[in-house]
Amino acid sequence: xxxxxxxxxxxxxxxxxxxxxxxxxxxxxxxxxxxxxxxxxxxxxxxxxxxxxxxxxxxxxxxxxxxxxxxxxxxxxxxxxxxxxxxxxxxxxxxxxxxxxxxxxxxxxxxxxxxxxxxxxxxxxxxxxxxxxxxxxxxxxxxxxxxxxxxxxxxxxxxxxxxxxxxxxxxxxxxxxxxxxxxxxxxxxxxxxxxxxxxxxxxxxxxxxxxxxxxxxxxxxxxxxxxxxxxxxxxxxxxxxxxxxxxxxxxxxxxxxxxxxxxxxxxxxxxxxxxxxxxxxxxxxxxxxxxxxxxxxxxxxxxxxxxxxxxxxxxxxxxxxxxxxxxxxxxxxxxxxxxxxxxxxxxxxxxxxxxxxxxxxxxxxxxxxxxxxxxxxxxxxxxxxxxxxxxxxxxxxxxxxxxxxxxxxxxxxxxxxxxxxxxxxxxxxxxxxxxxxxxxxxxxxxxxxxxxxxxxxxxx
Amino acid sequence: xxxxxxxxxxxxxxxxxxxxxxxxxxxxxxxxxxxxxxxxxxxxxxxxxxxxxxxxxxxxxxxxxxxxxxxxxxxxxxxxxxxxxxxxxxxxxxxxxxxxxxxxxxxxxxxxxxxxxxxxxxxxxxxxxxxxxxxxxxxxxxxxxxxxxxxxxxxxxxxxxxxxxxxxxxxxxxxxxxxxxxxxxxxxxxxxxxxxxxxxxxxxxxxxxxxxxxxxxxxxxxxxxxxxxxxxxxxxxxxxxxxxxxxxxxxxxxxxxxxxxxxxxxxxxxxxxxxxxxxxxxxxxxxxxxxxxxxxxxxxxxxx
Numbered sequence: 001x002x003x004x005x006x007x008x009x010x011x012x013x014x015x016x017x018x019x020x021x022x023x024x025x026x027x028x029x030x031x032x033x034x035x036x037x038x039x040x041x042x043x044x045x046x047x048x049x050x051x052x053x054x055x056x057x058x059x060x061x062x063x064x065x066x067x068x069x070x071x072x073x074x075x076x077x078x079x080x081x082x083x084x085x086x087x088x089x090x091x092x093x094x095x096x097x098x099x100x101x102x103x104x105x106x107x108x109x110x111x112x113x114x115x116x117x118x119x120x121x122x123x124x125x126x127x128x129x130x131x132x133x134x135x136x137x138x139x140x141x142x143x144x145x146x147x148x149x150x151x152x153x154x155x156x157x158x159x160x161x162x163x164x165x166x167x168x169x170x171x172x173x174x175x176x177x178x179x180x181x182x183x184x185x186x187x188x189x190x191x192x193x194x195x196x197x198x199x200x201x202x203x204x205x206x207x208x209x210x211x212x213x214x215x216x217x218x219x220x221x222x223x224x225x226x227x228x229x230x231x232x233x234x235x236x237x238x239x240x241x242x243x244x245x246x247x248x249x250x251x252x253x254x255x256x257x258x259x260x261x262x263x264x265x266x267x268x269x270x271x272x273x274x275x276x277x278x279x280x281x282x283x284x285x286x287x288x289x290x291x292x293x294x295x296x297x298x299x300x301x302x303x304x305x306x307x308x309x310x311x312x313x314x315x316x317x318x319x320x321x322x323x324x325x326x327x328x329x330x331x332x333x334x335x336x337x338x339x340x341x342x343x344x345x346x347x348x349x350x351x352x353x354x355x356x357x358x359x360x361x362x363x364x365x366x367x368x369x370x371x372x373x374x375x376x377x378x379x380x381x382x383x384x385x386x387x388x389x390x391x392x393x394x395x396x397x398x399x400x401x402x403x404x405x406x407x408x409x410x411x412x413x414x415x416x417x418x419x420x421x422x423x424x425x426x427x428x429x430x431x432x433x434x435x436x437x438x439x440x441x442x443x444x445x446x447x448x449x450x451x452x453x454x455x456x457x458x459x460x
Numbered sequence: 461x462x463x464x465x466x467x468x469x470x471x472x473x474x475x476x477x478x479x480x481x482x483x484x485x486x487x488x489x490x491x492x493x494x495x496x497x498x499x500x501x502x503x504x505x506x507x508x509x510x511x512x513x514x515x516x517x518x519x520x521x522x523x524x525x526x527x528x529x530x531x532x533x534x535x536x537x538x539x540x541x542x543x544x545x546x547x548x549x550x551x552x553x554x555x556x557x558x559x560x561x562x563x564x565x566x567x568x569x570x571x572x573x574x575x576x577x578x579x580x581x582x583x584x585x586x587x588x589x590x591x592x593x594x595x596x597x598x599x600x601x602x603x604x605x606x607x608x609x610x611x612x613x614x615x616x617x618x619x620x621x622x623x624x625x626x627x628x629x630x631x632x633x634x635x636x637x638x639x640x641x642x643x644x645x646x647x648x649x650x651x652x653x654x655x656x657x658x659x660x661x662x663x664x665x666x667x668x669x670x671x672x673x674x675x676x677x678x679x680x681x682x683x684x685x686x687x688x689x690x691x692x693x694x695x696x697x698x699x700x701x702x703x704x705x706x707x708x709x710x711x712x713x714x715x716x717x718x719x720x721x722x723x724x725x726x727x728x729x730x731x732x733x734x735x736x737x738x739x740x741x742x743x744x745x746x747x748x749x750x751x752x753x754x755x756x757x758x759x760x761x762x763x764x
Contacts, residue, residue, distance in 0.1 A: 025520050388506045
């Protein structure tokens with residue numbers, strides 16, 4: 001069978017296609033169809049010739065197979081140092097082979113590549129820091145994912161996820177109306193406790209445009225409410241856009257570059273339309289990578305930057321605490337030992353290590369670093385899409401062991417994880433290993449300890 | 461008195477007492493009743509997989525699964541549905557308290573009926589922590605309409621009313637609870653017992669207030685009830701005022717028992733919804749776990 005009804009080379013462009021995929025429990029038929037999906041080797045080779053640029057070619061060529069990347073990879077480590085988990089091997093045996101064979105690979109090979117690209121690499125980019133040449137296997141796996149996606153070899157959940165972005169401009173089925181209604185709802189809920197609090201939608205020339213992760217609107221709207229409350233306390237002039245509020249990108253995890261561009265352009269259009277001074281991104285790692293770090297290139301922006309200055313939530317919090325916009329009640333600082341999960345996507349890959357430490361210096365009395373930490377921290381175990389893929393759940397659970405051991409070694413029972421993916425992974429590791437830890441975003445913590453100015457308190 | 465009732469259920473036996481009241485009320489007031497069950501909580505990151513709240517299994521929350529759960533709901537409430545054919549059944553996926561609040565807002569409910577805690581009722585007695593469920597805590601905190609909690613089977617009778625107990629701590633939220641209590645007493649034609657418990661739990665911390673001080677506080681509270689509430693009753697004469705001293709939740713439960721109350725109405729205004737921290741904090745939560753009648757939690761004036 002050249003193309004399946006569900007598993008094929010076509011992106012999801014209609015609601016019917018999306019519904020059909022969703023109806024296929026666990027992707028049973030989807031993966032069955034994948035077993036006989038033809039590889040369009042000519043198209044694959046043409047695509048490589050067009051998109052495989054000198055950097056990737058050089059990286060593939062100059063790798064000396066020295067193996068120094070091996071110990072940098074947490075998946076290599078948790079899987080008993082299996083040689084097949086050495087980053088260099090993983091990329092050479094997949095992308096390297098495809099290039100070497102000029103795209104002439106078969107179905108079985110592509111399925112092996114899929115498994116490697118989505119269950120043996122979370123694109124955390126840690127290996128690049130340890131390679132003497134600076135070869136970044138994570139970046140190359142991102143590229144490989146794009147090739148695999150274009151041939152239809154992508155995990156079921158990510159085909160759905162990128163389809164959601166194409167249809168809804170959000171990773172979940174949340175429309176612009178749903179989002180605006182959710183903002184109204186959260187403002188209603190908060191009005192009694194916070195007189196005067198509003199969630200301004202589409203306000204022009206605000207100081208801040210705030211963008212989120214669709215899961216917040218869909219399942220955890222109190223996150224929006226908490227953000228609104230903190231902006232309110234800090235006295236910020238802010239807004240959310242009715243369109244372009246979603247900054248995550250499951251299409252990035254999927255390797256669906258066209259959907260990546262479509263999604264990020266929606267956010268940039270909101271910036272152009274509302275002309276805010278800057279954008280604040282919610283507590284999400286990959287959303288920051290998608291919209292701030294990589295997005296400008298997908299959208300072809302020559303500056304390599306989003307249309308307005310864009311900062312991560314930790315940058316806003318650090319600034320608000322530094323300048324006194326938010327003040328912490330010293331009596332309410334976190335007394336117990338607490339540790340911090342460095343999200344690869346905005347710590348290692350966007351340099352915000354010190355920002356996070358600055359926040360902790362204001363809010364925690366006994367902050368304990370994981371080892372290693374900061375730029376050298378390990379992935380939570382669920383990055384790059386790993387968390388959501390049922391087919392690789394077993395491998396993902398194994399991957400959590402590294403983070404579990406790192407957290408346990410700190411002696412802390414509380415983990416601050418300002419990233420949706422990390423938050424999920426840490427929740428899952430508690431579910432899986434029952435080690436007795438708690439995990440949290442920054443917003444609820446801050447709300448517990450911030451000093452509320454008298455004029456913002458409700459009259460009793 | 462009620463036109464749209466949302467019965468939020470975990471569809472477990474823990475909600476049977478609440479079910480009885482919900483269906484009873486719908487019939488009595490010819491109210492529209494929506495029986496709502498959140499079937500799964502999001503798990504596995506961004507995927508569509510949810511953890512079924514009843515079985516604990518990870519499932520794809522698609523249309524088929526939804527249909528299956530709907531059938532289960534129909535079987536669970538078969539008897540009640542036979543008497544209440546217009547009752548709508550609905551399911552949702554998400555974090556339960558959030559989805560209950562979403563549904564209440566969507567249908568513009570004027571009352572939410574719930575059990576106290578499914579987790580607490582399904583773990584062995586010896587291991588119970590005596591805390592209200594996290595879903596209830598969070599719903600009661602944010603709901604715009606009164607939340608009627610029916611925990612013990614003995615509380616599941618919503619019939620001829622003779623006594624309503626309004627327990628106040630004089631807070632702003634208690635003002636809303638009072639309005640609801642007054643309205644209920646008037647419409648049901650029953651006695652409204654205005655009650656306050658002077659908190660002397662400081663005794664356990666080694667502080668031993670002298671009896672004169674306690675009695676002064678009791679007197680002051682009686683005066684406060686008169687000043688704060690009685691003038692608002694617009695000629696309604698069927699009321700009593702009582703102030704007792706002790707541990708507030710114990711006194712409220714004792715008082716309700718003595719009065720053979722059919723309903724306790726209180727405010728739930730704790731801002732803490734973290735189950736760990738609020739476990740022993742809220743008087744309301746202790747009352748509704750112990751009371752032999754339904755307890756209505758009222759926070760806001762909107763839907764009264």
